Structure formats: C-alpha cells, structure tokens
Amino acid sequence: MRIAFHTPLNPIGDDGVSGDRRMARQLVAALESLGHVVEPVAAPKTYFREPDPARFASASADAARLRDVLLTGYRGGKPRPDLWFTYHNYYRSPDFLGPAIAAALGIPYVTAESSDSSRRSTGEWAAHSAVARQALAAGDVHFHFTNRDRQGLVRWENEGTALLALPPFIAPGSERPRLAGSSGAPRLITVAMMREGAKLKSYLTLARILERCREDAWTLSIIGNGPCHAEITAAFAGLPEGRINWHGQLDRDAIQAELARHDIFLWPGIGEAYGLVYLEAQAAGLPVVAFDSGGVAETVRAGETALLVPEHDEAALATALTSLLRDKALRETMGAAARRFILAERTPARAAERLAEGLALAIRNRSAKLKPSPGKATP
Template sequence: MRIAFHTPLNAYDDGRISGDRRMARQLVAVLEGLGHSVTPGIGARDFMPTPEPERLAAHEGAAARRADDLLSQWRADGAAPDLWFTYHNYYKAPDLLGPKISARLGIPYVVAEASDAERRASGDWARHTAIVRDGLSAAALHLYFTDRDRQGLEPWRSPHTALVELPPFVAFDREPPRRAGCTDVPRLVTVAMMREGTKENSYRLLARALHHLGNRPWSLTIMGDGRRRPEIEQAFAGLPEGRIAWHGAVAHDRVVAGLAGHDLFIWPGLREAYGLVYLEAQAVGLPIVAFDSGGVSATVRDGQTALLVAEGDEAALAAALQSLIDDPDRRATMGAAARRFALDERTPAAAAAILETALATALANHAARRSAGGRDIAP
C-alpha cells in the first residue's frame, strides 16, 4: 500500500535527540520492511504550547491549504495514499489533516500513540480536544503503546474501531555490546535531557534518593545536557565528591556503548511516555530502577528486568537502588534477563508481526464502516 505518514507533534525530519522522533522513524522503517511505500513528513508540525483560539485558527487554516495542495497533487499524479497513518496526536498537537483527507479519499485512518484528556474537554483546550476526539472516532485502528493510553482510548473501541497493543520497541544497527563485568564500586548511569518540567523534577528526585546512599560505594554517570543544567548540577552538589561524572550531551550512536560500561540504569521517569532509553539500557544487560510512572512499565518486566517503585517515593527509589548495589549476583541475573527481553521481545521484527495483522484489521474495519454507511460509534 501507499501510506501517508503524519507526525503532528514533531517534524519527522527534525534531527534533534528525541524518543518521539526516533519512534516515528522506527515505525516508518517497519512499514517499509513490510513492503509498503511510505511518505513521511506529509504535513506540518501542529504543536501548540498555548490554547489561544487565534493560534488554533491559524493552524487550521494552514492545514486546510495543505490538504487542498495534497489532494490536487494526488489528482494530478495518481499517487494518492491507500491509508493514512498518524503518529502521536493529542490535545496540544491535534491531527488537523488525517481525518479530513481520509474522509475525502475514502481511505482507512490509522493512529498510533494517540491520547485523550478528559480534563481538557472543557475550558481553554476544549476545542483542541474536540478535534482530537473527532479523529479518535474516525480511526479504523488505534495502536497503543501503554496501558495508560489504552484506558483513555477504550471509549472509542467499536465494531469499526480496533484497539491493538504495540509494545514499545527499539531498533539497533548492530547487536549492542554486552555489559562489562560487575565492579567493586557499582557504576550507575542515567541518560536524559536537562529541561524544565518533569525531566528536571526526575533529576531532583534522583539527587535526593542518592543522598540516602552516601555510605554505599557507587558512582553515577550522567549523559545529558540542556538549559536547566546549572540548576540540576546544584541539586547534586551535596553528594560526596567524585561520585558524579557529568558527560554532557552524547551523540546517540555513542550512548549504547556508553551504557555498556556500567552496572545499573537509574532514571525516575516521572510521567515518562515510555522511554526508549530503558530498552537500550536493558539491551546491553543493565537492570533498571525507576518509578512506576507514565508508560515506564511498558518497557520493562517489573521484578525480572527492573525494580519499579511508587511514583514520587524517593525513599523507595533509594531502597531499590541500595538492594541492587548490595547484591551483584542479583544485578547480573536481572541484567541477563533484561538483555534477553530487549533483544528477543522488543524488536522491529516483533513490531512488524503486530503491524501486519493490525493493518489488515484496519482495512476490514474501514470496509465494514463504509458498508454500514460510514456511521461511527463514539462515546
């Protein structure tokens, strides 16, 4: 099939480090591997940080013009898509193209990692949320990565709209290196951007948890940079001298090799969508310590490859860290299980098997919907 692939949250070809952008590229690669012809970057970025009606109107106007241009182009060259695939839309980045173009072309509309926010259904974001919900109703298929997203999408499950789990997966150019052997001083590592909001809050929680472990032997490597680095460095300032190694921004092709030089991956992950870095760390054989927050649980096997603790509980985070610092045999056992999990279960091949079946379901749902006169079942 010819597939139009749209990413309203972030531009597809934006080269900045981001799990969102990376997952988009992975999805395109898997679809192409299944034999489809995929055109990514089909529309503009429609992220809106604030809800002013004028901002939304400007985006809607630009999207309408883009839709007309695309339809004219496809009429001229006969290369209209057979299916529309939108990745990651929500109230701040609604899909202003997919549902309308799909309806005009009479093609299936598929969405991956969409989310709904009931608390935004009224107030300043109400119009944005209504647009998202129109798209949720129009979709023949929703691919969800986490159970949190599934719960939000359940009201849109219907005979003509399927919900299919697509667990987060990670692609490697070559087999990741294995973790080096355990050392007398356990080497902790974390990888995250240093920006305000939940990333900074996760760093601060990590720093506070580490203060509980001052009498234990450990070191921490931090790979990441950003505009909040001075404030984040200050949060770690009270820890014993020499414990923290600040590596700054590290090129993505060097991150995995860097992870392999450590014994344990720690990132609290407050409200993390899921976090591909958890899969990368497991792939080299590192056990994980994190909060059971957001979609983190979708990337690990709690109790087998990771220790997850209640969101925000820094004492529990410290206790989980301490238990693995004190038990090298358990670290090794969990690390081996982590590598098997990431490299055997969370692969592009596994994602391809799910996508192949799911797209067939989308085509069937679309045909059934059209036979029923295009009626949708919405909440």
C-alpha cells in the same frame, strides 16, 4: 501499500533527538520492512505548548488549505496513498489532516500513540481536544503503546474502530552486552535531557535519592544537557567529590558504549510516556531502577528486569537501589534477563508483526464502513 505517514508533533526529518522522533523513524522502518512504501507528509509542526486561540485558528486555517492542496494533487495524478497513518495525535498536537483526507479518498485511517484526556475536553484546551477526538472517532485502528493510553481510548473502541497494543520497541543499533563487572564500586548511569518540567523533577529527585544512599559505594554517570543544566548540577553539588561524572550530550553510539560500561540504569522517570532509554539500557544488560510512573512499566518486566516503586516514594526508590548496590549476583541476574527480554520481545520484527495485523484490520474496518447500508440504493 502506499502509506502517508503524518507526524503533527515533530517533523520526522528534522535533527531533533527526542524519543518521539526516534519512534516515528522506527515505525516507518517497520512498515517498510513489510514491503510498504511510506511517504512522510510534508506538513508544518502543530504542537501547542500553550492553548493560544489565535495560533489555533491560524493552524486550523493553514491545515484546511493544505488538505485542499493535497487532495487536489492526489486527484490530479499524484500517487495517492492507500492508507493514512498518523503518529502521536493528542490535544497538544491534534491531527488536522488525516481524518478528512482519509474520508475523501475512502482509505483507512490509522494512528499510533494517540491519547485522550477528558480533563482537557473542556476549558482552554477544548478546541484542541475536539480536533484530536475527531481523529479518534474517525480511526479504523489505533495502536496504543501503554495501558494508560488504552484506558483513555476505550471510549472510542467500537465495531469499526479497533484498539491494538504495540509495545514500545527499539531498532537494532550498536547495542552491546554489558562488559564484565569490575571489582570496584557499582557504576550507575542515567540518560535524560535537562529541561523544565518532568525531566527537571526527575533529576532533582535523583539527587535526593543518591543523598539517601551516600553511605554506599557507587558512582553515577549522567548523560544529557539542556537549559536546566546549571540547576541540575547544583542539586548534586552536596554529594561526595568524585561520585558524579558529567558526560554532556552524546550521540546514540556513544551512549550505547557508556551503557555497556555500567552496572545499573537509574532514572526516576516521573511522567514518562514510556522511555526508549529504559529499553536501550536493558538491551545493554543493565537492570533498571525507577518509579512506576506513566508508561515506564510497559518497557520492563517488573521484578525480573527492573525494580519499580510507587511514584514519588523516594524512600522506596532508595531502598530498591540499595538492594542492587549490595547484591552483585542480583544485578547480574536481572541484567541478563533484561537483555534477553529486549532481544526476544521488543524488536522491530515483533513490532512489524503487530503492525501487519493492525493494517489488515484497518482495511477490513474501512471497507465495512464504505459498504452501502442494507436497503439503501447505490447511487
């Protein structure tokens, strides 16, 4: 099939390093591995940081014009898609294009990592939420990465709209098994951008957790950079000298090399959608210590490859970390299980199997919708 692939949150071809961009590229690669031709939709970013009515009106008008241009091209001989696939439709980045184009062409409409928020369906985000919900109502299949997202999508599930789980996965890269452990202090590592919001809260929480564990032997490597670097650096200043190693922002190969040199991946993960970095750390053979927040639990096997504690329970997180710091055998056992888990279950090949199942279902659902109703004359 020829698949139109739309990413309203962030253009798939830019040089951004965020997890959503990487997941979009992984989805394209998985679809292509099935033999499909995937064509990214050339459309402007429609992410709304704030509910700006004027910008929303402008974006809506621009999208209407782009829909007309695309449909005119498809009807005029440009290779038309057999299916429309939108990644990351939600109230901050609603899909203005896909539902109308799919309906006009009579092709299946599929989304991945869509989400819905009843809280945003009224008030200042109501118009944005309405567009996202139109896409949810129009869908033939919605792939969800986390159970939390599934719970929000249940209201849109019906005979013609299916919900399918697509567990977060990572494409093979330079992932390597963890190097043999040293006889020195356990080596902790975290990888995260330094920006406002949930990331900053997680960094500040991390500093407090380590303060609780200062009597134990450990070092922490921090990989990441961003506008909150100074505030984050200050938060760790009270820890003993030599405990924190600042690496700044590194590329993926360098991150994988660093993961392989460490023993435990530690990141609170407040509000994480799921976090590809948890998968990468496990692929390198590291056990994970984190809050059971957002979609983090969807990336690990709690109790087997990771120690998860209730969100914001800093005492429990410190206790979980301490248990690994003081038990090398437990670290090794969990790390080995983590690598097996990722290499067996969270690969592009496994994701492609689920995608193939979902696309076939989407085709059936759309075909059923296009059939004339019994007793209705065919024009």
